[in-house]
Amino acid sequence: MKFLREVPPGGEGLVVLRCDHWGYNSIGVVSEDEACVVDPGLTPGEVAAMGDALREGGRRVTTVLLTHSHHDHIRGWDAFPGARVVAPAAVRDKEEGPRARILAGKARFDERLEDPAPGFRYPEVDDAFEVETTFRVGRLEVEARFLPGHSNCTSVALVPALGALLTADYLVVPGLPYCRWEAAPFERAQRELSDIVRARDVDVVVPAHNDLIEGRDAIEAAIRAELDYFAELRRVVGAHLADGAGKDELLRRCAAHMGERRGEDLGPRARQDAENARRVLAELS
Ligand SMILES: [Zn+2]
Secondary structure, eight states, rough: EEEOOOOOOTSOOOEEEESTTTBBBBEEEEETTTTEEEEEEEEEHHHHHHHHHEEEEEEEEEEEEEOSSSSHHTTTTTTTTTTTEEEEEHHHHOHHHHHHHHHHHHHHHHTTTSSSSOOOOOOOSSSSSEEEEEETTTTTEEEEEESSSSTTTTTTEEEETTEEEEHHHHHHSTSSSOOOOOOOHHHHHHHHHHHHHHHHEEEEEEEEBBBOOOOHHHHHHHHHHHHHHHHHHHHHHHHHHHHHHHHHHHHHHHHHHHHHTTTTGGOOOOOOOOHHHHHHHHHHH
């Protein structure tokens, strides 16, 4: 693990810890004597390292914000005694079946870790929001906004005074959207992100995985890449459907097309192309 952004001089701003797997970013917001942690980290060691950084100089971690309930995002939720846990109502309201699948996914990943988190429970949410909520960290306001699409429970967080938008699993690999729910809401979420970026003068995007996106032009290009991707994917899925291709063949051809169009080999991550095609197909058929 390593800090991509340490606690800034003056003690106000963003802290980003790059975890050892999946390019995962644990994110902190600090101001005055308070701190908030967003999706705290994959292993107990990483969560503790983030906690130590945030608490430096006697700061208190007052809020744990969980953007959504995928298991990489909820780890460490209980590692900050006294902090309120804030999350979308859709996270709080997950039913038994989906909760069990999330915890099973977590257990499978734990087997690969040298530093697993035993005795883990699904998060207990103190403050759930349906549409949006605002809370303070020191003198900074943080606005969390429900934005389903990646999953049915995903949210993003804006820190207006820092020009920062924490986009969870949106914009993690621009040009390879991570749609794990439904295509149309995913596209709507991109348009809404674009509106937020313009209306609120966002100049840094911090996704939950991989690199920060800095500067308005780069952010707008990343969002456009996601929307263009889905426009093209819809076109090819529609064309293969009209040809009467069987489902597996259709998904394989569409995924291959999207990979060729990208012109860059993303290795196993490119499996997401077939996943995206499956989401579009489900909507069209
Ligand atoms: Zn996710």
